[in-house]
Amino acid sequence: xATLIASENFSPTEDAEVLRRSVKGWGTDExxxxxxxxxxxxxxxxxxxxxxxxxxxxxxxxxxxxxxxxDFEKAVYRWILDPTDRYAVLAHVAxxxxxxxxxxxxxxxxxxxxxxxLAVRRAYQLRYKHSLEEDLAAHTTGDIRKLLVALVTTYxxxxxxxxxxxxxxxxxxxxDAIKDKAFNHEEVIRILSTxxxxxxxxxxxxxRDDHGxxxxxxxxxxxxxDFQKALHVVIRCLNDPKKYFExxxxxxxxxxxxxxxxxxxxxxxxxxxxxxxxxxxxxxxxSVHLEHAVAKETSGDYKAFLVTxxxxxx
Amino acid sequence: xATLIASENFSPTEDAEVLRRSVKGWGTDExxxxxxxxxxxxxxxxxxxxxxxxxxxxxxxxxxxxxxxxDFEKAVYRWILDPTDRYAVLAHVAxxxxxxxxxxxxxxxxxxxxxxxLAVRRAYQLRYKHSLEEDLAAHTTGDIRKLLVALVTTYxxxxxxxxxxxxxxxxxxxxDAIKDKAFNHEEVIRILSTxxxxxxxxxxxxxRDDHGxxxxxxxxxxxxxDFQKALHVVIRCLNDPKKYFExxxxxxxxxxxxxxxxxxxxxxxxxxxxxxxxxxxxxxxxSVHLEHAVAKETSGDYKAFLVTxxxxxx
Numbered sequence: 072x073a074t075l076i077a078s079e080n081f082s083p084t085e086d087a088e089v090l091r092r093s094v095k096g097w098g099t100d101e102x103x104x105x106x107x108x109x110x111x112x113x114x115x116x117x118x119x120x121x122x123x124x125x126x127x128x129x130x131x132x133x134x135x136x137x138x139x140x141x142d143f144e145k146a147v148y149r150w151i152l153d154p155t156d157r158y159a160v161l162a163h164v165a166x167x168x169x170x171x172x173x174x175x176x177x178x179x180x181x182x183x184x185x186x187x188x189l190a191v192r193r194a195y196q197l198r199y200k201h202s203l204e205e206d207l208a209a210h211t212t213g214d215i216r217k218l219l220v221a222l223v224t225t226y227x228x229x230x231x232x233x234x235x236x237x238x239x240x241x242x243x244x245x246x247d248a249i250k251d252k253a254f255n256h257e258e259v260i261r262i263l264s265t266x267x268x269x270x271x272x273x274x275x276x277x278x279r280d281d282h283g284x285x286x287x288x289x290x291x292x293x294x295x296x297d298f299q300k301a302l303h304v305v306i307r308c309l310n311d312p313k314k315y316f317e318x319x320x321x322x323x324x325x326x327x328x329x330x331x332x333x334x335x336x337x338x339x340x341x342x343x344x345x346x347x348x349x350x351x352x353x354x355x356x357x358s359v360h361l362e363h364a365v366a367k368e369t370s371g372d373y374k375a376f377l378v379t380x381x382x383x384x385x
Numbered sequence: 386x387a388t389l390i391a392s393e394n395f396s397p398t399e400d401a402e403v404l405r406r407s408v409k410g411w412g413t414d415e416x417x418x419x420x421x422x423x424x425x426x427x428x429x430x431x432x433x434x435x436x437x438x439x440x441x442x443x444x445x446x447x448x449x450x451x452x453x454x455x456d457f458e459k460a461v462y463r464w465i466l467d468p469t470d471r472y473a474v475l476a477h478v479a480x481x482x483x484x485x486x487x488x489x490x491x492x493x494x495x496x497x498x499x500x501x502x503l504a505v506r507r508a509y510q511l512r513y514k515h516s517l518e519e520d521l522a523a524h525t526t527g528d529i530r531k532l533l534v535a536l537v538t539t540y541x542x543x544x545x546x547x548x549x550x551x552x553x554x555x556x557x558x559x560x561d562a563i564k565d566k567a568f569n570h571e572e573v574i575r576i577l578s579t580x581x582x583x584x585x586x587x588x589x590x591x592x593r594d595d596h597g598x599x600x601x602x603x604x605x606x607x608x609x610x611d612f613q614k615a616l617h618v619v620i621r622c623l624n625d626p627k628k629y630f631e632x633x634x635x636x637x638x639x640x641x642x643x644x645x646x647x648x649x650x651x652x653x654x655x656x657x658x659x660x661x662x663x664x665x666x667x668x669x670x671x672s673v674h675l676e677h678a679v680a681k682e683t684s685g686d687y688k689a690f691l692v693t694x695x696x697x698x699x
Contacts, residue, residue: 189503192540202542205579216571217531220579224538226506228516257530265519265534 072347074382077112083122086111090119091127099138101372108151109379112343116151143373146335150380154343158183159195161336162203162223171210173219173301175336180222181308182315185229192223214256214298221264222305228267238273239281241266245274246282249289256298263305271309313345317352320361329368334377338365342380350381386661388696391426397436400425404433405441413452415686422465423693426657430465457687460649464694468654472497473509475650476517476537485524487533487615489650494536495622496629499543506537528570528612535578536619542581552587553595555580559588560596563603570612577619585623627659631666634675643682648691652679656694664695 086107093100111119123131135147149157158179165175180188195203204224211219241262248259266274278286287310290303307315316337323330323337341349353361362381366374400421407414425433437445449461463471472493479489494502509517518538525533555576562573580588592600601624604617621629630651637644637651655663667675676695680688 189540196540196542196544200542200544200546202540202579202581204539205542205581208575208579216575220535221538224535224540225518226503226510226516226538228510228514228519230510230514232514261522261530265516265522267516267519 072345073343074346074350075112075342075380076110076382076384077115078110081111081115083115083118084126086115086119087123087126087131090123090131094134094138101139101143102375104135104139104147105372105376105379108147109376113154117153120151139372141373142331142335142369143371143376145332146339146373146376149335150339150342150376153194154340155187155190155194156198157340158187158191159198159203161340162191162195163199163206166206166210171207171219173211173215173297174304176207176219177222177301177304178308178315178319180219180225181305182312185225185227188223189226215301217256218260218264218298218301218305221260225264227265230267231269232267233270233273235273235277238270238277241274242278242281245278245286246289249286249292259302263302263309268309275306275310313348313352316341316349317356320349320353321357324364324368331369331373334365334369338377338380346381386659387657388660388664389426389656389694390424390696390698391429392424395425395429397429397432398440400429400433401437401440401445404437404445408448408452415453415457416689418449418453418461419686419690419693422461423690427468431467434465453686455687456645456649456683457685457690459646460653460687460690463649464653464656464690468657469501469504469508470512471654472501472505473512473517475654476505476509477513477520480520480524485521485533487525487529487611488618490521490533491536491615491618492622492629492633494533494539495619496626499539499541502537503540529615531570532574532578532612532615532619535574539578541579544581545583546581547584547587549587549591552584552591555588556592556595559592559600560603563600563606573616577616577623582623589620589624627662627666630655630663631670634663634667635671638678638682645683645687648679648683652691652694660695 089103089107093103107119108116120131123129132148132151135151136144139147149160152160161175162179165172179191183191192203195201199206204220207223208216208220244258245262248256262274263271275286278289282289287303287306290299290306295303304315307318319333319337323333337349338346350361353359353364357364362378362383365377365381369377403417403421407417421433422430434445437443446462446465449465450458453461463474466474475489476493479486493505497505506517509515513520518534521537522530522534558572559576562570576588577585589600592603596603601617601620604613604620609617618629621632633647633651637647651663652660664675667673667678671678676692676697679691679695683691
């Protein structure tokens, strides 16, 4: 379930007019920006952009970027984009960091459906005139590169068939590879990047049943390197995205110096999807409401924007 | 230019009726099958299949498979399919051979446009309930696997921009890798599988200008192994598909014992695209008309079918 409370009496022209007033002249009325944008779904936001362009002959996104600043600006920018386009931007930002943020790449490639991932690859090309895998491969090396490129380029079969024999044999391949620490990377990458999600669930279950420990626990045994950590994220994203996102939020909040990028990313990407479920998981795990934790760690317009997206009524 | 001479006065119902008469009862009227199917384009063949199904409640393709045999059956089957579906079948056949026929995989992944390749991956899943890369990775190993999987999963940028500096630096990377024979496979695969075709043309040109030899010649210097041979095919398919297909035909015909699979594959996949240009290239290189060479090496209905697709009037 989503947390977004979208407006029901919606007029793109009126919204565009309010936004125009709130950015025009000296100063910006951030409250007005939040009260509109944090209550509009993706289709509505798109209509507002069109209406604004039509009325004022300027790009609303560019105007907001020049009027807002800091984490609030980043959050509004990510939020206002179409979800597919937003993932393309998030992937690009992750790739272009001095050290590619491979968690974000794993997250995008492993939590989206095969068709959604293809759409993101298309959006990435339109925006950056390169393919996603091209930029990714040029900015990474070694085993991590092999894993990430395989994950973003795959177009998994989306059907529900399970091959039980294959689940057993591939659970064994994964177990041997993890046990020996002499990772047979090629085979691990092949299995995790090409099998359907349904088949992988069967393989992970078989792993746990045959070997008495879950594969994700097994991967973090001791002294995990970057590649193992990345595999661990892959498996968590495939296995249970909501649980994975709850943990990303928890770590972003608990860190000394909040990780605003992660906080923003999870909230804007999930608010229209399943943030309500993630909030419930968060409460179960932390005995604190997510919106209270977020409010405690953030401030100003940024805080107001996030808690509104989290479903808090104004 | 295509060689196919498609019918202009076309009635799917009449065609379905003629085909029905030609397969009904004892024996088959192969001439009638050829005179219809070898003169219908993809859209027309699809309409005939629909009309046939509607009229006779059976699948025309299955019926033809049971009535025809040998190379003729294979050629008709491949031809009647929608081109996207046909590539999925060709890829599947190549993968399932005792030794995966990597040339066919390279050919499909490197001669199709990025969007066409995506469509083939979609068609493959619909047909086989697995992804193309999943089956391919499960049937290959080592460096060849890395190369082939990277080629089929890529979604290249399709724009015309050229980065001249990158063309120079990547031409050098390719040259060093080839010169040292200590192939830096990872980098070679990265460049060939992720860069846009336009960028790769610039890189290959730069290679030739800076190093005094074309990359494809350089790759076959001496003692090329399977991986080098596959790279060679990749580069030829990217560089000049028509020239590549001419050579496939030449080798299929010249071999002791014609290579019917290759002959059929090139003729059915190119007849509606550019087989006329390929025929002209063939004549230039061999001083023999392709349809005469094909007629000499084949016989019966198979021969009649191929030469009709090659544009010979009945």
